[in-house]
Amino acid sequence: MNPVRRARNHPGYWAFLVHRVSGILLALYLPAHFWALGLALHDAARLDAFLRWTDQPLVRFGEWGLVLLLAAHFSGGLRLLALEFLPWREWHKSLAAVAAGVSLALALAFALAL
Amino acid sequence: MTTLQVRVWRGGPQGGDYRAYEVPRQASQSVLDVVTYIQRTLDPTLAYRFACRVGMCGSCAMTVNGVARWTCRTHVDQVCADGRLELAPLANLPVIRDLVADMREFFDKWARARGRFAGRRTRHDDFERVAPDSEPRRQVDAAIECIGCGVCYSSCDVVAWNPDYLGPAALNRAWTLQRDVRDAAQAERLRAVAGDAGCHACHTHLSCTERCPKHISPTAGIAGLKRAAAAAALKGEL
Amino acid sequence: MSARREALLWAAQRASAAMLALCVVVHLATMIYAAHAGLGAAQILERTRGNVVWLGFYSVFLLAVVVHVPIGLRAVLSEWLGWRGASRDAFLAAFAAGLGWLGARAILGVFL
Numbered sequence: 001m002n003p004v005r006r007a008r009n010h011p012g013y014w015a016f017l018v019h020r021v022s023g024i025l026l027a028l029y030l031p032a033h034f035w036a037l038g039l040a041l042h043d044a045a046r047l048d049a050f051l052r053w054t055d056q057p058l059v060r061f062g063e064w065g066l067v068l069l070l071a072a073h074f075s076g077g078l079r080l081l082a083l084e085f086l087p088w089r090e091w092h093k094s095l096a097a098v099a100a101g102v103s104l105a106l107a108l109a110f111a112l113a114l
Numbered sequence: 115m116t117t118l119q120v121r122v123w124r125g126g127p128q129g130g131d132y133r134a135y136e137v138p139r140q141a142s143q144s145v146l147d148v149v150t151y152i153q154r155t156l157d158p159t160l161a162y163r164f165a166c167r168v169g170m171c172g173s174c175a176m177t178v179n180g181v182a183r184w185t186c187r188t189h190v191d192q193v194c195a196d197g198r199l200e201l202a203p204l205a206n207l208p209v210i211r212d213l214v215a216d217m218r219e220f221f222d223k224w225a226r227a228r229g230r231f232a233g234r235r236t237r238h239d240d241f242e243r244v245a246p247d248s249e250p251r252r253q254v255d256a257a258i259e260c261i262g263c264g265v266c267y268s269s270c271d272v273v274a275w276n277p278d279y280l281g282p283a284a285l286n287r288a289w290t291l292q293r294d295v296r297d298a299a300q301a302e303r304l305r306a307v308a309g310d311a312g313c314h315a316c317h318t319h320l321s322c323t324e325r326c327p328k329h330i331s332p333t334a335g336i337a338g339l340k341r342a343a344a345a346a347a348l349k350g351e352l
Numbered sequence: 353m354s355a356r357r358e359a360l361l362w363a364a365q366r367a368s369a370a371m372l373a374l375c376v377v378v379h380l381a382t383m384i385y386a387a388h389a390g391l392g393a394a395q396i397l398e399r400t401r402g403n404v405v406w407l408g409f410y411s412v413f414l415l416a417v418v419v420h421v422p423i424g425l426r427a428v429l430s431e432w433l434g435w436r437g438a439s440r441d442a443f444l445a446a447f448a449a450g451l452g453w454l455g456a457r458a459i460l461g462v463f464l
Contacts, residue, residue: 013321084340
């Protein structure tokens with residue numbers, strides 16, 4: 001393994017990377033989300049057209065990806081709040097695994113619910 | 115395995131490159147033993163730094179196969195499965211020569227973080243009594259054994275991104291003094307360690323916690339400083 | 353002043369994060385419910401128009417987003433792109449304002 005990567009190859013660093021990348025992608029997505037909703041939500045006919053558009057498989061898949069991003073950023077964020085605000089304990093190191101599990105479970109729940 | 119293939123970074127501030135050496139494999143051999151063998155038998159021009167050889171002085175830290183470590187207490191067995199070692203000076207610090215990093219900035223930051231105890235009593239006063247099982251005392255205990263080796267500083271990404279960042283060791287030192295009930299410079303120290311170059315720059319990567327040879331968690335102390343500084347700022351005391 | 357500003361930004365980031373954690377759960381549950389129940393546009397608008405609780409919730413949600421996102425991007429811009437100083441902060445203030453405007457428009461579109 002490349003030494004630069006080896007030095008960073010531990011759960012805390014991976015958790016950081018997931019948190020940052022998901023955060024950037026969500027920050028890019030939010031303006032588009034608000035803009036599209038603002039266009040569609042004025043009247044029922046346009047909203048219906050929008051809802052039909054979101055029924056396509058590819059859009060569904062995109063939505064699932066967004067929920068995965070959101071779940072990852074959400075559970076990773078809870079992990080950070082725990083690390084910064086709860087008294088330090090050894091098990092804090094395992095929180096990254098817990099966060100990964102929670103985000104996968106949430107994304108899976110969303111995929112199954114739809 | 116009878117020999118180790120060792121690549122050692124040779125050079126100075128202007129740059130350098132790795133040079134290869136073959137070192138006989140010994141039982142219970144430490145990485146520092148390997149460096150010492152090279153310097154004493156193969157190449158006396160190799161510069162490196164060590165003193166106590168027993169994990170107390172904090173002077174022999176280097177980058178071993180990509181990871182910052184204390185070399186005197188790191189056995190070759192722990193870090194090298196395939197008979198290859200790659201040794202370089204600590205990252206995030208200027209190089210003086212070969213494996214010797216310039217630690218000035220590292221220790222200057224301890225001073226900038228007000229890493230000095232400020233007492234309030236004189237020799238004429240009685241001792242201050244600190245209960246060993248009190249919460250602040252136990253928090254100090256968890257962080258006080260730092261030997262100043264620079265492994266955390268060298269492993270920290272925030273140091274690499276923001277050269278003004280005080281770094282895990284200096285902030286950990288500040289934390290032990292913030293939790294010292296005898297210390298009289300807490301407000302000034304909090305001002306010194308808060309902000310862009312201080313505790314709030316930390317992103318909780320936990321690289322310092324992961325790599326600290328003394329199993330200290332600077333991340334925990336930095337989180338404590340973040341909370342204390344934010345509380346002071348909200349009260350208008352920062 | 354930098355120490356005070358950074359400490360307050362940190363506190364704002366954490367407070368908005370805690371708020372977002374609650375809001376995201378409610379929002380996702382609502383979306384799953386809406387999709388599951390197969391609600392059409394008319395049914396959605398019927399539930400949201402003039403609903404003050406709904407308006408209050410999404411206003412708080414939007415406020416937390418407008419605080420949280422620019423502070424997060426601030427670290428990314430300085431650490432990964434090397435963009436620091438007043439120009440970065442002006443850009444982020446504009447980004448926050450734009451996000452708030454787009455969000456408010458979306459909320460009001462469903463409420464009014």
